[in-house]
Amino acid sequence: MGTMDTTTPSIGPAQRRLTARQLTMWRSLMDTMEELSRRLTAQLQQVGLSRGDYLVMLTLSEAARHHLRSSELADAIGWQRSRLSHHLGRMERRRLVRREECPTDSRGTVVAITDEGLRSFRLASAPHLRAVKHYFADALTEQQLEELESILDAVRARLADPD
């Protein structure tokens, strides 16, 4: 139970258990990210959009002719179909997007951003990016940004690993 573990001769994963330091960092990471996320959400909410709304409209606004197949949109933003369906339903009620039949596959749906949606997105965009810059980009040095990149790569490698 002590810090030194005589049963594992320091091969493989450093220790069998998390060190106090690792655990602290983990909690800190979670806390910080959650607060950051809350802050960004609150910022967007001031113009009446959620983070999901923003992401959907960003993707649509960048797409050719401002529309995408529902499944392409889901893949682009990494959402499950059902999540997207629910979200589009809510967005459609607010006239931010429109759903149309897909001409090439009658099972499919094409999602388009409306003029109103585009206006709303453009209005939200500048303050949102400013907030990201303020809380994230301006907080870090170029050096730290690089370090973060390698940290995220390392974690993503773990997530991608089949084991």
Add this chain to the structure above:
Amino acid sequence: MGTMDTTTPSIGPAQRRLTARQLTMWRSLMDTMEELSRRLTAQLQQVGLSRGDYLVMLTLSEAARHHLRSSELADAIGWQRSRLSHHLGRMERRRLVRREECPTDSRGTVVAITDEGLRSFRLASAPHLRAVKHYFADALTEQQLEELESILDAVRARLADPD
């Protein structure tokens, strides 16, 4: 609008706008954290607990006599009261916690973890910590952990800043 901005003589925040690199890192950070969070949630779900359940029970299990005032619990885990109320309601239905009148302030509530809750928490704990170790701690070098610490400090400083 180009990359070089002649109006700001490179003082203050490096650029007026986010660089492509910063924006990419931001998206990467968000994506990675969300996936990490999903993974941890799924892991806990295998033993029938949510992340919230785990956090609440962890805190209670560490408290003197396994109980806390509702507001102390909320502060300890950084939740709003209403969130905690809702969550405790759900946990109480599943007999993981119990709410009792506070003897010193009749407005107050004391929350205690039940035996069943404690059993459930202990059962969940080892695999959960193993997952945190696997996806997070083992992915990073000691060096990276230090870098992450300073990165998180920098962001937290921004979040704490009044402006």
Add this chain to the structure above:
DNA sequence: CCTGAGTAATTGACGCGTCAAGCATATGCC
């Protein structure tokens, strides 16, 4: 053609989180 397997998207149920409103009790001030 017709059938069966696969695919696109939606739906319903339910847990979760936030906001605003509400209720009961405590407390400071006259």
Add this chain to the structure above:
DNA sequence: GGCATATGCTTGACGCGTCAATTACTCAGG
């Protein structure tokens, strides 16, 4: 004491996210 105000907690409404089930269509093989 009695009132205003503050505090501790709960509630209801509603947006959000996941899972499992469902509907509607496509398409390959016979």
